Amino acid sequence: MDIFNQLVDTETFDKVHFMYEIVLILFAVKIAGHISKKLGQPAVMGELLIGVILGPSLLGWLEITPLIEELAEIGVILLMFLAGLETDIDEFKKTAYGSSLVAVNGVILPFIGGFLIGLLFDLSVTTSIFMGTLLVATSVSISVQTLRELGKMQSKEGVTILGAAVLDDVLGIIILSVVIGFAGGESGSVMDIVILVLKILTFFFLVVIVGRFVLPPLFKWGKRLLTTEVILTFGIVCALGFAFSAEMFGLAGIVGSYFAGLMLSLTKFNHELFEKVETISFSFFVPIFFVSIGLIANVAGINASNLLLIVALTIVAILTKLVGGAIGARIAGFSNRSSLGIGSGMIARGEVGLIVGTIGLSKGLISDELFTTTVVIVLATTLVTPPLLKLFFTDTKNGSKTVSK
Structure with a gap:
C-alpha cells in the first residue's frame, strides 16, 4: 500500500475512481454476456451474474x-421506454383480458404464500402480511431484455407479460399502502387508499391526454x-419526465417510462427513437443496471439461522408467480407452454422488490435480517427468470422460437 501511495496521488485517485468502476462494469458485462x-443462455444471465x-x-x-444507483435507475427507465x-x-x-387474469392470479398466490411462510416461521402477523406483500412485487425489466433476445417482445405472450406487469404494479402499490396504513394504525388509511387510487387513475388519464395531444406536435x-x-x-426527456411523474403519482418510475414509449410508438418518430435510444442505452446505461442488481446482494453475509427462511421464501416466490401467472394465461386461452412462459416472465422482483423491502425496513415492518432475506429473494428470482x-x-x-397458439 505504501508503494501505491508513492506512485499514485491518492486524492486524485479518489476523485476519478468512478471512471475505473464504469470501465470495469462496461467491459466485464459485455464479456459475461x-x-x-456461448453457453446457450440469454446474455442478460451472464450480465446479472457478473455483478x-x-x-x-x-x-x-x-x-x-x-452514482451507480442513479445510472442504473436511468438504465432501467430507458429499457422500459424501449419496451x-x-x-x-x-x-x-x-x-388486456389475459393480462388482467395473469396479474390478479400473480398477486393472490404470492401474497397468500408469503403470509403463510411468515406464520410458519413464527413471524408476527403484521410482518407475515408484509412478506406476502413483498412477494406480490414484479419487475419485468429483466424479462423485457430476455424477450428481446428471444425475439418475443412483440408476440402475444410478450405483450401479455408487459400488460400484466403494469396492472401488477398498481395492485402491489395499493396492497402495500393498505398494509402500511393499518400496520401504523393510521385512522385515515382508508381515505389514503382512495386518494392513491384516484392519483393512479389521474396519472393514466394524463398519460393518454399528453401522449395523444401534446407529444406529436x-x-x-x-x-x-x-x-x-x-x-x-426529446425522447429521453419524455422517458425521464414520465418516470418522474409516475413516482409523484405513487407508481414505479418504470411504469411511466413504459407508457412514454407506448404513446410515442403511435407517432412517426418511433423507429428513429428506438434505434437511437437503443444504442445509447445498451452501450452504457442498461449494462450498469444489470450489474447493479448483483452488487446490491451480499450473499456472503447470510446467517445460518435464517437460511431456511430464505430458501422457503425463495421457492414460494418463484413457484407462486410461475403457477399464478400460468393459470391466468391458461384461462385466457394460451397453450400450456406459452402459459408457463408468461408465468416465468412475472417471477423477477428486481428493483421493485428492493423498493418494497426498503419501505418495509424504514417503517419497522421487517428487521435488518429480513431485509437481507429480501435482497437474496430479489437476486434469486431475477437470476432464475432468463433461463x-x-x-x-x-x-x-430444434432451437426455434415457439409460436403462440
Whole structure:
C-alpha cells in the first residue's frame, strides 16, 4: 500500500475512481454476456451474474454507490421506454383480458404464500402480511431484455407479460399502502387508499391526454430546431419526465417510462427513437443496471439461522408467480407452454422488490435480517427468470422460437 501511495496521488485517485468502476462494469458485462450466449443462455444471465462476481459477495472489486444507483435507475427507465416503443398498441388492447387474469392470479398466490411462510416461521402477523406483500412485487425489466433476445417482445405472450406487469404494479402499490396504513394504525388509511387510487387513475388519464395531444406536435416542432439529435433528446426527456411523474403519482418510475414509449410508438418518430435510444442505452446505461442488481446482494453475509427462511421464501416466490401467472394465461386461452412462459416472465422482483423491502425496513415492518432475506429473494428470482423464459419460449428439439397458439 505504501508503494501505491508513492506512485499514485491518492486524492486524485479518489476523485476519478468512478471512471475505473464504469470501465470495469462496461467491459466485464459485455464479456459475461458473450460467455452466457456461448453457453446457450440469454446474455442478460451472464450480465446479472457478473455483478454478483465483482460485488461484495465474491471478489469485492465493486460496491453499490450513489452514482451507480442513479445510472442504473436511468438504465432501467430507458429499457422500459424501449419496451414501450416496441409494443404494438393494438396487440396491447387485445391482450388486456389475459393480462388482467395473469396479474390478479400473480398477486393472490404470492401474497397468500408469503403470509403463510411468515406464520410458519413464527413471524408476527403484521410482518407475515408484509412478506406476502413483498412477494406480490414484479419487475419485468429483466424479462423485457430476455424477450428481446428471444425475439418475443412483440408476440402475444410478450405483450401479455408487459400488460400484466403494469396492472401488477398498481395492485402491489395499493396492497402495500393498505398494509402500511393499518400496520401504523393510521385512522385515515382508508381515505389514503382512495386518494392513491384516484392519483393512479389521474396519472393514466394524463398519460393518454399528453401522449395523444401534446407529444406529436412537440416532436414535430423539435424536428425543425437548428440543433443536433433533438428527437433523441426529446425522447429521453419524455422517458425521464414520465418516470418522474409516475413516482409523484405513487407508481414505479418504470411504469411511466413504459407508457412514454407506448404513446410515442403511435407517432412517426418511433423507429428513429428506438434505434437511437437503443444504442445509447445498451452501450452504457442498461449494462450498469444489470450489474447493479448483483452488487446490491451480499450473499456472503447470510446467517445460518435464517437460511431456511430464505430458501422457503425463495421457492414460494418463484413457484407462486410461475403457477399464478400460468393459470391466468391458461384461462385466457394460451397453450400450456406459452402459459408457463408468461408465468416465468412475472417471477423477477428486481428493483421493485428492493423498493418494497426498503419501505418495509424504514417503517419497522421487517428487521435488518429480513431485509437481507429480501435482497437474496430479489437476486434469486431475477437470476432464475432468463433461463426459464428461454426454456418455455424455445423449442427444445430444434432451437426455434415457439409460436403462440
